[in-house]
Amino acid sequence: MINADFWKAFARNKGAVFGLVILAGILVLAAFASVLFPGDPWDMxxxxxxxxLSDGSPLGSDMLGRDIAAGIAHGARVSLLIGLTSTAAALAIGVTLGALAGFHGGRVDDAIMRFTELFQTIPNFVLAVVLVAIFTPSLTTIVAAIAIVSWPPLARLARAEFMSLRTREFVQAAITTGQSNSAIILRQILPNSLSPIIVSASLMVATAILLESSLSFLGLGDPNAMSWGYMIGAARTVIRQAWWMSFFPGLAIVLTVLALNLVGEGLNDALNPKLARSRG
Amino acid sequence: MTVPLLDVRGLSIALPPGADRPLAVDNLTFTLNANEILCVVGESGSGKSMTAHAMMGLLPHPHVRVSAGSLLFKGRDVLTMPEAEQRSLRGGRIAMVFQEPMTALNPLMRVGRQIGESLRAHTPLPAPARHARVVELLDQVGLPNPAELADAYPFRLSGGQRQRVMIAMALACQPDILIADEPTTALDVTTQKQILDLIRAIQAERHMGMMFITHDFGVVAEIAHRVAVMRHGKLVEYGAAGDVLNRPQHPYTRQLIASVPHYIEHRDDHAKSGAPLLVAEKVRKTFHVGGGLFRKSKPVVAGDDLSLTIHPGETVGLVGESGSGKSTLGRSIVGLIKPDSGRILFEGTDLLSLDAKGFRPYRRRVQMVFQDPYASLNPRHRIGDIIAQGPVAFGEDRNKALKRARELLAMVGLDGSAADRFPHEFSGGQRQRVGIARALAMEPKLLVADEPVSALDVSVQGQVLELLDDIRKRLGLAMLFITHDLRVAAQVCDTIAVMRRGKIVEMGTSRQVFTHPRDAYTRTLLDAIPGKAWHIPDDLQKAPVVGAAS
Known part of the structure; x- marks a missing residue:
């Protein structure tokens, strides 16, 4: 599915290319954070x-003399790490449950979907806060909490795709040629249902980064990891005197989320060409 | 000489760059007079619908546009008229009936209002008079209780009734020209006959000029006064119906007419030998539609007491209209549906009594060829893999299975190199050949073919039928051939079973069923075959099919 045609369609969306460039920049920043800003970002x-623009601190320093630029670079690592791993975990839960529900239908479907609805009825953020608070904040618990609150939409999406694909004749042909259920799910249906799942997963990374920032803002971040949300949260009491302490981390969040959304939209155009064409 | 009602001169329609050909319609010239039916015949992609859409201003603007020529309605060019004038022409003087009555009606609007809309747009009639006219129209198209029906929503009507509503809508403003784009293709054969009779009667009564688009020469023989045959956007033959049908000149027309499925008189009856391969006994299946935790579901009987016997090497045709339960029986045999009761004995073993594990060995012996060649191949797998997957699932070595796949591709008339390509690189007919190869890879004894040619063009249809017949003979396969088309069944089947409403009403040899039908419903079906009075010219009866692969 990733070939020359895909890139052509993706590049037609200028916003997506722009988003990809920003995202690449943030990735580079995260990868080289220790080279650009050696030492611990928590140190004065x-x-x-x-x-x-003062000496030794291009984006200023915070109330304890920590470098904002260093914090942003190291925070990028945490944000991207949490965004990507929690989305991967949510995909694993959501697609597995959705696939089973959609493929088997009937009682299995009923049971899985009622379970999914249980999670959907609880407000996302409240559940995430509760989970992190119970299991003491750390990178693992934050990733787990975000994954647990964000899989239900993926499960519904995968279920819908599987339900419609399973009645297709090529799946029935696979059944009549004696292929096992797992082979049918993994080899016949899953590759054909990936496009919409990839698109919503890319948007989910953005949501996960926002969730992580919100948790850190409330002081529920990993105490050992520098994070954009924590920086804003810590600086909020002095926002009148020192705007830069919350402005630059905020800008970093906005740019990352914007870039991910643009890329997600570009993926949507490239992977679902029929929907994209209607925009002319 | 009087001015013809419609005069199409040198019409060309350009496709957007990157399409498979530059012009959808290439320099098309024909005329349509009042009080005549002109049939435009061609296979899919021949540009016949594009022509009609150009006339109605329905071309997908701006990608597809008329690049040359003129469309003269009573001497005035429709294409250069101001938009407002074109609009009053459409639906007013020129009306159209579409193929799919399911989607052509707005599902949320009562049919009376939908018909009334064109009256409101084109006439000054006040509301009560409009309503009276709607009822009158519904009556004219032969619908029962027209006054009540005007208040019904489309989903309450059957396919045939909806098509009648569409015709009533088209007739609302008494058009001079009626364009019908495959109006009976989506309908069952008996309904098709009723609609064709209605169209013919209305045309004669109102002296309309009618352009009737179809792919079926049987329908042409039924209603056409004149015929235009199109291929790849070009007009290849044009003349009076009798000439084109009985003395076709152009090789393409001859090929099309030769591929019209027909009963072959001299087909020998199948000599039944040995124990039956498959016996279905009193198979019943009821589907439950809708329903949920708090709602009662609606039972739909798909199979009611179905009994059928297939002998080794025999081809049994299962013929019936949509909803008669013929697919249900086919799918029960291959294990896609579990019937409620009854027995399906394959070489003496009751398949229905087996669990999934016990049934597995029988999957190899009974294989299925599906209807839709576009949906039956996984778009993300290579052709070779698609064919080899079955044997591999049964433990065969992958390389051996792939080698065998190439041999099978050659057997069904495709190049072995096709194995490395993806389904989208093939045409419908070629894909159907792949579907057949996939079934053969399992080395089955019985092939269940569920409408294997109904999604294909008629010339391709002929080739696929020939392939099936050839393979069946070479491999000594038994086949259950499910179809809605009696003509197709007549061509390939030894024995025919006619189904109606979940029951088999008649079963006998093809010869018997065609020449001496016993059941009244079989007679109705035979009587409804379009163009039954027309005999395919003798020199085309067994003409060799042009082109090896479709």
């Missing part, structure tokens, strides 16, 4: 309350 680097 300069005098407190330094405004941007």
């Amino acid at each position: 680097a300069t005098a407190p309350f330094q405004p941007p």
Whole structure:
């Protein structure tokens, strides 16, 4: 599915290319954070309350003299790591349950979907807060909490795809040629249902990053990991005196989420060409 | 000489760059007079519908546009008229009936209002008069209780009734020209006959000029005064119906007419030998539609006391209209549906009494060829894999299975190199050949073919039928051939079973069923075959099919 045609269709959406460029920039920043800003971002680097463009701190420093730029670079690591791993975990739960429900139908479907609805009726963020608070904040618990609150939409999507594909004749042909259920699910149906799942997963990474930032903002982040949400949360009391402390991490979140959304939309255009054409 | 009602001169319709050909319609010239039916015949992609859509201003703007020529309605060019004038022409003077009565009606609007809309747009009639006219129209198209029916929603009507509503809608403003785009293709054969009779009667009564688009020469023989044959956007033959049907000149027309399925008189009766391969006894299946936790579901009887016997090497045709339960029986035999009761004995073993594990060995012996060649191949797998997957699932070595797949591809008339390509690179007929190869890879004894040719063009249809017949003879396969088309059944089947409403009403040799039908319903079906009075010219009866692969 990733070939020259795919890139052509993707590149037709200028916003998506722009998003991809920003995303690449953030990835580079995260990858080289320790080279660009050696040392611990929690360490005091300069005098407190330094405004941007002052000596030794291009984006200023916070109330304890920590470098904002270093915090953003190291925070990018945490945000992307949590965004990607929690989405991967949500995909694993959601697609597995959705596939089983859609393929088997009947009682299995009923049971799985009622279970899914249980999670859908609880407000996402509240559940995430409760889970992290119970299991003490750490990277693992945050990833788990985000995955647990975000899989239901993926399960519904996978279920719908599987339900419609399972009645297709090529699946019935696979049944009559004696292929096993797992072979049919993995080799026949799953590859054909991936496009919409990939698109919503790319958007889900953005949501996961927002969730992580919100948790850190509330002080429920991993205490050992520098995070954008934590930086904003810590700086909110001095926002009148030192705008830069919350502005730059905020900008980083906005740009990352925007880039992911643009890329997701570009993927949608490239993978679902029929829907994209209607826009002319 | 009087001005013809419609005069199409040098019409060309351009397709967007990147399409498979530059022009959908290429320099098309024909005329349509008042009080005549012109049949435009061609296979899919021949540009016949494009022509009609150009006339109605329905071309998908701006991708597809008329690039040359003129469409003269009573001497005035429709294409250069101002938009407002074109609009009053459409639905007013020129009306159209579409193929799919299911989608052509707005499902949320009562049929009376839908018909009334064109009256409101084109006439100054006040509402009560409009309503009276709607009822009158519904009566004219032969619908029962027209006054009540005007208040019904489309989903309450059957396919035939909806098509009648569509015709009433088209007739609302008494058009001079009626364009019908495959109006009976989606209908059952008995309904088709009723609609064709209605169309013919209405045309004669109102002296309309009618352009009737179809792919079926049987329908042409039934109603046409003049015939235009199209291929790849070009007009290849044009003339009076009698000439084109009985003395076709162009090789393409000859090929099309030769591929019209017909009963072959000299087919020998099948000599039944040995124990029956498959015996179905009193198979019943009821589907439960809708329903949920708090709602009662509606039972639909698909199979009611079905009994059928197939001998080794015999081809049994299962013929019936949609909803008669013929697919239900086919799918029960291959194990896709579990019947409620009854027995299906394959070489003496009751397949229905087996669990999934016990049934597995029988999957190899009974194989299925599906209807839709576009949906029956996984778009993400290579052709070779698609064919080899079955044997591999039964433990065969993958390389051996792939080698065998190439041999099978050659057997069904495709090049072995096709194995490395993906389904979308093939035409419908070629895909159906792949579907047959997939079934053969399992080395079955019985092949269940569920409408294997109904999604194909008539010339391709002929080739696939020939292939099935050839393979069956070479491999000594028994076949259950499910079809809605008696003509197709007549061509390939030794024995025919006629189904109606979940029951087999008649079963006998093809010869018997065609020449001496016993059941009244079989007679109705035979009587409804379009163009039965027309005999395919003798020199085309067994003409060799042009082109090896479709």
